[in-house]
């Protein structure tokens with residue numbers, strides 16, 4: 001991945017090169033802490049070792065046992081978004097569906113619509129306790145039973161070393177993949193959690209890991225030597241000066257989900273102790289015609305992150321004799337998209353609005369591996385600089401307990417708070 005942080009300097013938020021150099025002095029010690037954590041395989045930091053420690057063989061072996069028309073990944077948050085980012089980005093013969101939400105109409109319509117006898121179900125939960133995932137799995141399993149499909153022949157389990165799902169896999173002798181120790185869900189894209197969907201869809205998971213390894217090699221004690229750290233340190237420095245929002249805006253339809261994955265990574269990891277940066281999801285060029293007005297002329301409280309591949313297959317724009325449109329003829333959709341990318345970058349910079357450019361060669365397995373790993377490393381560095389507990393999510397756990405208490409799954413004080421809701425009702 002290549003990062004260009006030039007437009008993050010000397011804008012409305014006042015980050016200049018001297019201030020960034022000061023942050024760089026702290027990057028050295030932050031990097032040492034990250035390296036120590038990686039060497040110890042400590043919780044969270046272990047995720048940055050995945051390009052070396054993740055063995056693609058078991059994933060490929062389990063995937064080779066299936067030749068499905070469709071894939072249901074039943075999981076939520078980090079147990080779905082990494083895989084979804086990869087399969088959405090790459091052309092695939094397998095229809096990949098992600099059953100993360102528990103919207104009853106949507107789930108049952110999906111089970112009715114898809115041929116379950118040609119579907120593989122991968123139920124993914126690190127903890128094996130997530131209510132949405134287990135409920136959706138039970139619904140899908142029953143739908144398979146009802147359709148006369150032997151679910152045990154078509155189900156893969158991806159989970160931690162023990163728990164409900166591990167017991168289920170053992171009891172029914174299901175193929176099982178491991179969520180590696182020390183790897184939180186939102187950092188698990190380059191583990192079996194993200195890679196099974198890619199492998200069963202025929203993608204090269206070794207190239208995904210190689211992309212991650214290439215970014216890992218560039219991590220160093222200076223932000224000026226590592227694109228991942230350049231991004232993490234710049235985002236942190238801007239956040240400290242008031243960039244409360246990070247608008248992730250890929251210029252590739254195939255990377256729309258990447259912005260969703262990034263949102264979880266950034267929000268859950270860094271939103272702590274009254275700090276953090278709110279991720280916004282945008283898509284170039286579409287959102288130039290929607291959100292860009294705000295990004296350029298609204299509050300100066302944002303970093304806009306522009307992502308693009310430098311190479312892509314292209315489609316020529318046919319010649320036309322329509323007056324006013326002839327300049328488009330002989331050009332291509334790719335050239336138009338690139339011109340829009342550069343115009344947006346310049347338009348933000350001209351208004352003093354900070355933006356960063358991130359580029360990969362192509363949206364392929366290698367490029368995705370680079371991008372996913374680099375954003376994870378950027379996030380870990382940001383967390384070190386901000387001194388937050390990057391790998392926990394206590395605020396999310398609060399809501400989980402409240403919901404569980406409401407459903408009769410135990411006594412939780414959090415559920416009482418739901419019952420005590422204040423009301424001021426207007427009809």
Ligand SMILES: O=P(O)(O)OC[C@H]1O[C@H](O)[C@H](O)[C@@H](O)[C@@H]1O
Pocket residue numbers: 076077078079124125126127128129130133185186268393396397
């Ligand atoms: O993999 P699971 O244990 O089912 O967890 C799925 C998701 O659950 C929670 O919402 C956490 O905040 C997420 O970080 C996690 O990715």
